[in-house]
Amino acid sequence: MSLHLIKLAVGAESVQDMTDWVKQRLKEKKRKGQKPEHIHTTRMVPKRADELKEGGSLYWVIKGQVSCRERILDIRPFVDKEGIGRCRIVLDGKVVPVEPRPYRAFQGWRYYPEKDAPKDLTRAAPGVAKMPEQLRRELRELGLI
Template sequence: MPLNLIKLCVGIDELAELRDWQAQRLARMRAASETPQLRHVTRSWPRRADEVLEGGSLYWVIKGIIRARQPITGFEEVLDPQEGIRRCAILLAEELVETEARPCRAFQGWRYLEAKDAPADRKGGGDSDLPAEMEAELRALGIL
């Protein structure tokens, strides 16, 4: 089973907003004739990177609820131009997979997420008729 990462999606209120932001970023890269590559730069390099690269994903927590995942395609060392400090870029596939909504408490940075603890992908793909907060609460109560 692959090992995953989980991260708060700060500044994003809805899954559609994350999709739009990433699409705009990719479009800017293509317009600038750059190789389109989604990346999230973080302070820490995962010590268990090899396990994550065996099929792991980055699970996004939006407004306290795990909402989606993106397959991780690699890690890359980057140098912070302002501080001169080495950082880790998490390289992400363009595919953003919606997951079943699950509440998640706030934390700093990223955390490992074992496959057995990760929410399942949403069946049927499309958005639920329920608000994410309600769906997560009903799921936590065992109703969904």
């Protein structure tokens, strides 16, 4: 059974915003001749890194809702120039919308067991996946989806 991370997407306004941001970062890396990997750098190394690498995803909270995910490919601890231990979470760069769930703000990350993870939106509600994100948010807030 996979283990996942849940993290705030600071600055992202929507799933589309997150998708565009990831695409732009990958494009920039390619332009610079770097390996086109989507890497999220954190201060701490997850203690359960091995479990995360066995099919886990990073679920992003956008504007108070778990909204999308990216598959975790690797966890790479390192020490920065100032001697501070950090961690690179390597993601597949494919932002997948998920069944939205409210989630309040927090610091760092939280673990998400497979049984509690939201389903991909295309599997949970195929018709809803085609709706504009803002409409999905409004319908969710009204308790209609």
